[in-house]
Amino acid sequence: MxxxxxxxxxxxxxxxxxxxxxxxxxxxxxxxxxxxxxxxxxxxxxxxxxxxxxxxxxxxxxxxxxxxxxxxxxxxxxxxxxxxxxxxxxxxxxxxxxxxxxxxxxxxxxxxxxxxxxxxxxxxxxxxxxxxxxxxxxxxxxxxxxxxxxxxxxxxxxxxxxxxxxxxxxxxxxxxxxxxxxxxxRLLPGVLGNAESIADESHARGLLEHPQYTRPATWEGRAIPDVLMSGHHGEIEAWRRAQAEALTRSRRPDLWSKLEQKD
Missing domain, CATH: 3.40.1280.10 (SPOUT methyltransferase, trefoil knot domain)
Structure with missing residues (x-):
């Protein structure tokens, strides 16, 4: 039994x-x-x-x-x-x-x-x-x-x-x-508090995720990129997109190749 x-x-x-x-x-x-x-x-x-x-x-x-x-x-x-x-x-x-x-x-x-x-x-x-x-x-x-x-x-x-x-x-x-x-x-409804985090993370759009920063503004002589502190949302979005593309090209050329084929 x-x-x-x-x-x-x-x-x-x-x-x-x-x-x-x-x-x-x-x-x-x-x-x-x-x-x-x-x-x-x-x-x-x-x-x-x-x-x-x-x-x-x-x-x-x-x-x-x-x-x-x-x-x-x-x-x-x-x-x-x-x-x-x-x-x-x-x-x-x-x-x-x-x-x-x-x-x-x-x-x-x-x-x-x-x-x-x-x-x-x-x-x-x-x-x-x-x-x-x-x-x-x-x-x-x-x-x-x-x-x-x-x-x-x-x-x-x-x-x-x-x-x-x-x-x-x-x-x-x-x-x-x-x-x-x-x-x-983590993709089920209500499991994650912020649905936007799913849309922006790695692989959600075929790209690796852009770099992330938080406080303090300077650590070990390294500062958060100025654009992220600018408050200009359009420039921030463009910077993040460029970073995601650069990371994907260098680290996952297989993913980048798929994106180019779609375009």
């Missing part, structure tokens, strides 16, 4: 509310964006997602986090979740008859547009565009792999999309999943 998934964040109603408010909040909680994590290490969550703005939004019920422990679906007395690769080779592979039932359990709660993602170094690169798209979904299920990977038949059966944070390999998908969820949750 599998155990119920472990959940984080607020899923109960405050008894002090009026009946109408109770109904409104129940509807809000039911519609909240959800992420379901299928993992061998549910204790890794919420991790950093329980801190700062994402943690506050989790407690407020703006999004929900549920973990599904793969070990509960393990085979035999020792709850085995992996076996040797078919055809030989190093390492171990996560079994289809373990991962499959775990994903099926998670997907019982899916509604609307709800993709299944697998954190994998061979997956498509995760970027800001994908984060925006996930934020528009009703929820997402994320499979965190371990060992040499997951039996391919599971990925095919559930039409899983493989996603990568970059051209490197980690010991498991948990940290990568947290990074992806963080990038998505």
């Amino acid at each position: 599998s155990r119920p998934p472990k959940s984080h964040g607020r899923k109960s109603l405050r008894p002090t509310l009026t009946p109408r408010s109770l109904m409104d909040e129940a509807e809000t909680l039911a519609r909240a964006w959800q992420v379901r994590i299928v993992t061998l290490f549910p204790e890794a969550f919420p991790g950093v997602l329980g801190l700062s703005l994402t943690g506050k939004a989790l407690q407020e019920g703006r999004w929900q986090l549920h973990t599904h422990d793969l070990r509960h679906f393990g085979i035999g007395k020792h709850r085995n979740v992996d076996d040797t690769p078919a055809g030989g080779g190093a390492g171990m592979v996560m079994r289809a008859d373990v991962v499959g039932p775990a994903l099926a359990d998670a997907q019982q709660h899916a509604r609307g547009r709800w993709p299944i993602l697998y954190m994998s170094p061979r997956g498509q690169p995760f970027d800001q565009g994908m984060a925006r798209d996930l934020a528009r979904c009703d929820g997402v299920t994320i499979l965190c792999g371990r060992f040499e990977g997951v039996d391919e038949r599971v990925l095919e059966h559930f039409q899983v999309t493989e996603v990568s944070l970059g051209d490197f390999v980690m010991t498991g998908g948990e940290l990568a999943a947290q990074a992806m969820v963080d990038a998505t949750v």
Whole structure:
């Protein structure tokens, strides 16, 4: 028998509310964006997602986090979740008859547009565009792999999309999943206090973000650029745009090339 998934964040109603408010909040909680994590290490969550703005939004019920422990679906007395690769080779592979039932359990709660993602170094690169798209979904299920990977038949059966944070390999998908969820949750309505910060940050317009400054006006002999202290908003905007373009050209020529192609 599998155990119920472990959940984080607020899923109960405050008894002090009026009946109408109770109904409104129940509807809000039911519609909240959800992420379901299928993992061998549910204790890794919420991790950093329980801190700062994402943690506050989790407690407020703006999004929900549920973990599904793969070990509960393990085979035999020792709850085995992996076996040797078919055809030989190093390492171990996560079994289809373990991962499959775990994903099926998670997907019982899916509604609307709800993709299944697998954190994998061979997956498509995760970027800001994908984060925006996930934020528009009703929820997402994320499979965190371990060992040499997951039996391919599971990925095919559930039409899983493989996603990568970059051209490197980690010991498991948990940290990568947290990074992806963080990038998505901050785009949900009401999570960030200032919506303009999303529009101006790196990758929002295909450019890296311009340099930022604050007090003191001079530090270690370095002064804030005069234009930022001028109060002339048009000149400030032009300066920031020029800085963003220069940074993108020098640090991310791949992004700059895409912008030039659009023009």
